Amino acid sequence: MSDKVAAACGRLTMSLIHKAAEILRSGGLVAFPTETVYGLGADATHAAAVRKIFAVKGRPVTNPLIVHVADAEVARRYVRDWPAAAERLAGAFWPGPLTLVLPKQAAIVDEVTAGRDTVALRVPDHPLTLQLLQAFDGPLAGPSANRSTRLSPTTAQHVRDELGERIDLILDGGECHVGIESTVVDLCGDTPVILRPGGVSRQQLESLIGSVNVFEGHVSRDSPAASPGQHEIHYAPASPAFWFDAGDQENIETFLQKRDPDHIAVVSLSPVAGIAAERQIQLPGDPTAYARRLYAALREVDRMRCVAILIEMPPDEPDWTAVRDRLRRASRPLAQEI
Numbered sequence: 083m084s085d086k087v088a089a090a091c092g093r094l095t096m097s098l099i100h101k102a103a104e105i106l107r108s109g110g111l112v113a114f115p116t117e118t119v120y121g122l123g124a125d126a127t128h129a130a131a132v133r134k135i136f137a138v139k140g141r142p143v144t145n146p147l148i149v150h151v152a153d154a155e156v157a158r159r160y161v162r163d164w165p166a167a168a169e170r171l172a173g174a175f176w177p178g179p180l181t182l183v184l185p186k187q188a189a190i191v192d193e194v195t196a197g198r199d200t201v202a203l204r205v206p207d208h209p210l211t212l213q214l215l216q217a218f219d220g221p222l223a224g225p226s227a228n229r230s231t232r233l234s235p236t237t238a239q240h241v242r243d244e245l246g247e248r249i250d251l252i253l254d255g256g257e258c259h260v261g262i263e264s265t266v267v268d269l270c271g272d273t274p275v276i277l278r279p280g281g282v283s284r285q286q287l288e289s290l291i292g293s294v295n296v297f298e299g300h301v302s303r304d305s306p307a308a309s310p311g312q313h314e315i316h317y318a319p320a321s322p323a324f325w326f327d328a329g330d331q332e333n334i335e336t337f338l339q340k341r342d343p344d345h346i347a348v349v350s351l352s353p354v355a356g357i358a359a360e361r362q363i364q365l366p367g368d369p370t371a372y373a374r375r376l377y378a379a380l381r382e383v384d385r386m387r388c389v390a391i392l393i394e395m396p397p398d399e400p401d402w403t404a405v406r407d408r409l410r411r412a413s414r415p416l417a418q419e420i
């Protein structure tokens with residue numbers, strides 16, 4: 083690219099970012115890229131704009147939203163308390179896939195936090211969105227840019243396909259390089275609690291702030307969220323999906339005996355015997371590379387309109403915690419199905 087072309091591209095990008103900031107200021111919705119998944123953004127101080135997010139997603143109003151900010155200094159403006167653990171974690175992981183739950187300031191409207199006195203904050207690691215946050219100069223409420231309970235989008239095209247006409251602008255920042263949602267950590271109590279595993283692991287957190295608990299419970303979709311975002315069905319493809327452990331060959335065979343293998347799709351680490359190769363997607367054995375491709379792969383098998391999707395569960399090891407969490411929410415155990 084010549085310098086002139088590069089300068090023209092830069093100007094075009096900046097004018098798009100200013101347009102996006104303008105839309106946010108006037109109460110509109112902008113989909114934005116992050117390193118994890120695409121977000122659906124509105125001004126977190128503007129109640130009517132935030133209500134639009136819930137309407138477009140079909141999200142229960144009891145499930146609070148994450149708020150994105152430009153840096154830790156801006157984050158501190160929107161919380162009443164900034165404990166030492168927040169300072170350490172923000173210093174180590176922001177911008178990045180870590181969300182901190184802290185007591186909120188009144189400027190963040192109750193619609194964002196579902197009436198809670200706390201707010202979930204993070205600084206996303208994507209150059210376009212960091213520029214947007216600087217231009218907008220405010221807190222950006224942004225859940226994943228998908229219909230509620232469905233798969234999170236990892237490309238702008240995924241957002242277009244699912245929410246296209248219903249939002250004012252989609253900023254296309256390419257493919258998300260982490261691919262699954264951020265780790266959510268509640269810092270309001272005496273001991274930090276991981277509410278959702280993600281790109282930053284428990285081990286990484288504990289090496290900086292000591293002992294961290296993990297929220298284990300699940301809440302059904304209808305009950306008022308005791309701990310929000312812990313809905314059992316989440317991130318799910320449209321076709322029924324079932325997970326199996328490597329070496330579960332016997333269960334797979336029993337399952338296939340009762341169904342037409344031509345209508346079964348597979349997402350796995352290694353090929354499954356008895357299913358045609360064109361309906362199988364093999365994902366990498368490295369957790370980081372796997373996570374990056376997971377949602378796109380699930381969307382791809384979903385488009386095959388099969389009667390069932392079989393998903394191989396990666397090993398029960400710390401590096402796979404976040405991926406295993408998403409797979410358990412997206413599918414049911416095959417062993418219980420046969």
Ligand code: TXA
Nearest residue numbers: 118120121146147148200201202225226263264310311
């Ligand atoms: O990676 C991500 O976190 C992406 C990108 C767009 O930043 N966002 C995302 O947002 O996944 P969403 O809304 O799909 O998930 C937000 C999670 C939910 O589990 C929600 O319940 C939890 O954060 N959460 C938000 N505010 C909270 C609060 N005040 N207390 C506890 N949990 C909260």
Ligand code: MG
Nearest residue numbers: 225226227234
């Ligand atoms: Mg989501």
